[in-house]
Amino acid sequence: MGLTGYLFLSLALFGIGAFGFLSRRNAIMMLICIELMLNAVNLSLVAFNAFDYYATDDAGAIFSLLIMAVAAAEATVGLALVIAIIRTRQTPEVDEYSDLKE
């Protein structure tokens, strides 16, 4: 596979994650789908870096490492939020979080 092959793989993974984020009902599943999309972006960055597309230094690998740290921070805070809201509402279904509508 050349550069385009990896980019299409990354695009497919991002599409899967976007569909899941928009369609799943469970709040934890939405977080899993966010992780899938972040990984798709990481894959494209590493692919660009491997085929020396935009820089001579390893900027793509560095960016993907930084994105992983940010994703870890996002997962911690996101899961803490989900646990807190499930504790108060007793359900992981995002449809049920409709207090502001009423």
Next chain:
Amino acid sequence: MVLAIGVIGGGLAAVLLRNVIHSAVAMMVCFGALAGTYALLGAPIVAAAQVLIYLGAISVLILFAIMLTQAGDANLPVPFQRQAPIAAIVALLIVGVVGWALVQTPWPNGSVIVPVDLNALAAAIFNDYALPFEIVAFLLLAAIIGAIYLARRPEEDERAN
């Protein structure tokens, strides 16, 4: 190629499976295949970080969150919302537009993979990219404090007072 099938299959299974725990395990398969892909792309440091952070930390965190929140899966509800067809159309639209841009762009078609030079990468992180590195460190500290604050049980306050 096998790894690509693992990535796509793991991702699809994670999104489509009914049980949340099965989805989390499928997500781990997807992340493992991605780590293999990074190793193939000449970035073993990114592959190692992927295994450590995603397979080791984030997956375990998600599994713990599922176990803390799921009270027995006696009857699993329909996993998708009513807007699932619209979501599929939107996702396909995104994939179509970006895919069209991918096809239209003249990419360099060299297939030589340049491996990551670990010494240069380390020097670059601590010299050229020192500021983003420090910002990420601060962000992680903020995330730790925020997670402790959010996930704390309210009753513990009352007991402390």
